[in-house]
Amino acid sequence: MKVFLLLLLVGTGYCLDRTQLHGLKALLKNLDGAFATCQLVLFSEMVDYDTAEQKCQNFDIGTGSGTGNLATVSDEDKNTDLKLLLGMAYTVKDKAGRWDADQWVWAGMRKTKNNDGSKKSRDYNAADWEWADGANPQDFKKWMKGQPDQRKDGDNLQNQMRISHHGEWDDTFKYKEHPYACDYQGKYILSSTLSTWSQAKAACEKAGLQLAKVRSDQEVAEMLRAANTFLGLQDESLATWDAPNWIWLGGTDAAEEGVWTWIDGSPIDYFDGMNWRAPNPDNAAYVGKDSQNSLSLSRWGEFDDSFDSKKRRRPFACQCPGT
Structure with a gap:
């Protein structure tokens, strides 16, 4: 399976302007299946959430310590850039295809508390959700209207978060398969x-x-x-x-x-x-x-x-x- 990889230049004090964005795209255009920038990595390989989490834990270029993690998208810059990267890996589809697997990317947020499926537990509470690095989400959020809704499928709850081409967040089942994004610590x-x-x-x-x-x-x-x-x-x-x-x-x-x-x-x-x-x-x-x-x-x-x-x-x- 061909693996596509994109990384994102959003390091401290560094944001891409329009000219630099064109320069970045020029850098990446001839890569054979892998694209790289600086702080986020997007792999277009379709995997379930648990597999994505394991793969990111093993992606540790820059640390060598086996402590990588699914992406922590905790501000507007990273959310916007991850949306951009997904668009570079996969074409944005019309409304009819918006729920297709390649229109979403796994990020590192999951619900870790109040998972009994009751109506009360389904209300959004930031303290119930956790990024892969252990932090709770703060004021920044981009949930779609009506989400998270914590629907059930048998014993499965929608406890994992994915991000769309439009930068919107949705909760979904961990058995779904999507591209995935990791944090990157390399040079x-x-x-x-x-x-x-x-x-x-x-x-x-x-x-x-x-x-x-x-x-x-x-x-x-x-x-x-x-x-x-x-x-x-x-x-x-x-x-x-x-x-x-x-x-x-x-x-x-x-x-x-x-x-x-x-x-x-x-x-x-x-x-x-x-x-x-x-x-x-x-x-x-x-x-x-x-x-x-x-x-x-x-x-x-x-x-x-x-x-x-x-x-x-x-x-x-x-x-x-x-x-």
Whole structure:
């Protein structure tokens, strides 16, 4: 089954304006089944609520601790952005199709108290509902008119929350199958659009980001996990230097040969610890061509200095704000 993944750029102090939204969509348009931004993840795989909860608990890029969770949509920004992401994964249908499974996404709220099915218990009380992180919903809510209504189906109650293309909340049965959204704590947004280093730099900037930094062995490991999740597993049939095997990063020595910095001007302190593919960095140059001034990382964790030219188009990684 093809899995579609979208993440959302709603980190602290970061909201997408119209220009950045177009930049984000451009980053994601050529991904093969996975789309990434920064704080929320939407998987289009159709699963029931319990399965969605388990999958999110195991989705822990950025923590490595197995403590992920279904999305906590506790403010207007996250609710609006989750609506946007669902629209990017699935086409909005007309009124006749509004209840179809792909028109809703599981979020991490469920009713944990007063579940006896009585008329009194069916009245909405925020203290009865809980986000996956254990918090009760506060003032923010987007329930559809008349919801939650806590209908019964045999022994099953509508104790789980889903969100529509229109950003409306509904309670439903946990055996229903929908896409699902997880919180994301990682640093990186990856794009499979084959680009030169300069094109990759510009594409990240149009989305309000910058080409990524990898500053430790731990961040290399996170980058490789993110690549496997968002770009798909490495294709073992490819040759070493085939484009999909390499990811552009934001390192360069174009300003001063041999002095490597990140594109924001900060030094690459990790330089001596990098696992360079021998004999790199070699600054090899074709006759009459520019030198190798651009940093990339292989899908197996080796670094290379390379040309910023039309002959070197590769996937690339952008850095999430504040990371």
